[in-house]
Amino acid sequence: MKIATWNVNSLKVRLPHVLDWLATTRADVLCLQETKMEDKVFPYAELEAAGYCAAHNGQKTYNGVAILARGALEDIRFDIPGFVDQQKRVLAATVNGLRMVCAYMPNGQAVGSDKYEYKLRWLAALGDFIREELQRWPQLVLLGDYNIAPEDRDVHDPVAWKDQVLCSERERTAFRQFLDLGLADAFRLFDQPEKIYSWWDYRQMGFRLNRGLRIDHILLSKPLAAACRGCAIDKAPRKLERPSDHAPVIVTLETEPA
């Protein structure tokens, strides 16, 4: 079973890339972030024609998350329960007995800003939610755009980024709190080459110079980590015309028949 996440930076612009990528990879589940659209214009029909069921939690202009799956989506939940938030950043659904929690975590703008404090409050609330979800669904995947580079090796220039937003200690501590719930960073379950990233700035040839950050992640609960056979970041879509600034991350799980 292949499960993936991709911040598409506008699904309206990127739908052709998404459809091509699904046809190529045959992923079973794809979680999207930054759809930047209301539900009434979400391309359900095009995705269904491609063989995918979909659930969407969207809004105009900003944010918006979706889960696409070859199988049925069950127990769909929107947002973080009990956390008052106008921003559409979380969507959860069960596929083939596996709980998927798709998250577009806040950017935080700058260390010390109001948005940074919102990010940390938001991350704490998500942690509480995931703890509850794990009790009901031991087979859980928390995946999406975390907007956190967990370690210096996930940063092209750790000196320049030191203590900056996406790399600050408080954000990295929040990331480790997900690991403390028993989740594992699928990418780090395997030997990986150096300088692998999932996001590159559009400006100043960031991608060509590989000036990137690894901020998109797939975290697996213990039974799924044991079943994980691989994790990779697919740079191919980042090379296309009008690409998203993020690349998809994909895991392969060896799952037992349901």
Place this chain on the structure above:
DNA sequence: ATGGCTTGAGTGTCAAGA
């Protein structure tokens, strides 16, 4: 260089991303 691209909104030019 509070910059450098890209998107959405909306038709001016700005907010937001990371």
